[in-house]
């Protein structure tokens with residue numbers, strides 16, 4: 001049991017050379033590159049608090065898990081321990097789970113659930129608990145299973161993209177762009193590691209952390225906008241960008257403006 005805490009007890013090892021800069025930190029750049037999670041997470045909780053006060057404070061939970069993902073990723077890359085790997089990957093799993101439970105539009109639920117969110121939540125929790133146990137069976141495949149969830153997410157956002165809502169579609173384009181870049185980097189780090197080590201540039205996984213940390217704010221903005229359209233009745237949602245709307249690059253966040261008339265929920 002003590003072995004799960006041991007340095008390098010995980011079967012997974014990333015391209016960056018180990019203990020190059022410190023005897024306590026296995027992969028320094030892969031560890032430090034998680035900093036965006038600790039900046040973006042608290043910032044989004046602060047910026048989205050007015051929305052949370054109107055919708056439900058539960059919408060802060062994905063951002064708390066997002067910060068935990070960063071924290072466990074630091075521990076994993078510092079130690080390359082089995083415990084670090086499992087904490088990292090299970091935090092991602094439960095981040096995905098909370099997003100599905102809170103924001104997945106009921107009109108996309110499987111037909112047998114009859115748009116009943118409580119039954120959908122039970123189904124998602126059952127699946128996530130099962131995957132949590134299965135994660136210990138063959139840990140080496142966990143990251144690939146987590147990445148494969150993107151297939152369902154892309155299917156769902158593609159359905160939404162066809163509806164030509166300009167605000168939502170811009171967020172979708174940005175989400176897919178950042179994610180495609182991040183995934184390409186993640187694959188290159190794993191598949192072509194020998195090449196990167198030969199040219200002394202084995203830091204791609206660090207860039208994966210930075211780009212994937214930017215994916216979530218954009219995907220969350222899509223989910224919140226759709227939540228407003230399908231699940232909320234009397235509020236219009238506005239996208240703003242931190243630090244300034246006028247800047248070309250910024251972090252998207254959603255604010256609420258009360259509508260005078262009852263908008264009524266929309267169907268998918």
Ligand SMILES: CCCCCCCC/C=C\CCCCCCCC(=O)N[C@@H](CO)[C@H](O)/C=C/CCCCCCCCCCCCC
Pocket residue numbers: 069073076088092095096099100103104143144146147149150153154157172175176179208209212213215216219
């Ligand atoms: C309807 C619900 C939709 C939920 C969408 C949630 C989108 C989540 C986006 C980002 C999650 C943050 C993941 C950060 C991982 C950082 C830690 C890390 O690097 N871990 C690695 C080990 O160090 C590990 O190998 C990584 C495993 C793969 C993680 C895959 C996360 C799923 C990403 C799905 C994004 C789909 C976006 C599609 C665009 C519309």
Ligand SMILES: [Ca+2]
Pocket residue numbers: 013014015016017018027
């Ligand atoms: Ca390594």
Ligand SMILES: [Zn+2]
Pocket residue numbers: 030073077205209
């Ligand atoms: Zn990582």
